[in-house]
Amino acid sequence: MSRPPKARNKALLAYCELLRRDGERATTIDAVAARAELSKGGVLYHFPSKEALAEAALEEFRLSCEQDLASMAEAAEGPARHYVRTSWTSGSDLDTYYIAMLRLAQSSWQPAVEALEWVHQAWLELIQEEVGDRYAAEAIMLIGEGLYHHSSMPGEWSRGTFARSVEHLLELVDHLKRS
Structure with a gap:
């Protein structure tokens, strides 16, 4: 069985999925955390801002x-x-x-x-x-x-x-x- 994606990758993919589905304005750090099934702190650890996610x-x-x-x-x-x-x-x-x-x-x-x-x-x-x-x-x-x-x-x-x-x-x- 393969290992689940690491938290950084999960957050980045969740960000992209939310952009696709809901657009940039609705793609908040909280929404990314919920979609990735991570804590907000877990997302912020890898991406301190929405700009960092975009980059x-x-x-x-x-x-x-x-x-x-x-x-x-x-x-x-x-x-x-x-x-x-x-x-x-x-x-x-x-x-x-x-x-x-x-x-x-x-x-x-x-x-x-x-x-x-x-x-x-x-x-x-x-x-x-x-x-x-x-x-x-x-x-x-x-x-x-x-x-x-x-x-x-x-x-x-x-x-x-x-x-x-x-x-x-x-x-x-x-x-x-x-x-």
Whole structure:
């Protein structure tokens, strides 16, 4: 049996889950402690403020992005197809921290805005390097973003319709790469 996550990780994941579900204003230290099943003092031991929680989430986001960019650059199928194929995946560490950064950016936290701009630009550059055309690269990114958006929506329509069409969308990616 695996060991339960350490208190720091539990608090950080609880923070991200609360950001996703309730937004930045409702994500208080007390709420994080309750969600993580820790005492408030236990959370404050690792994160003396909400800002410290946000900074830790930002660091984890950057690490997850660097791993994703490396995987994307090394993917045998190429960065464009890899981007679209993995856009459908939710529940990963990258997804957890990406949503946290989106919610923090929506509340005007500038480091989150800058981190999101950085990773979107890095994804675009990898795809553009492969396909050779900025507009084709942007279209490929929009395909991936649409898949990501729909994968997070409730209901069968999103999962069923797009799950069946990912391979067709990858054929469209191949077409855009040749254009």
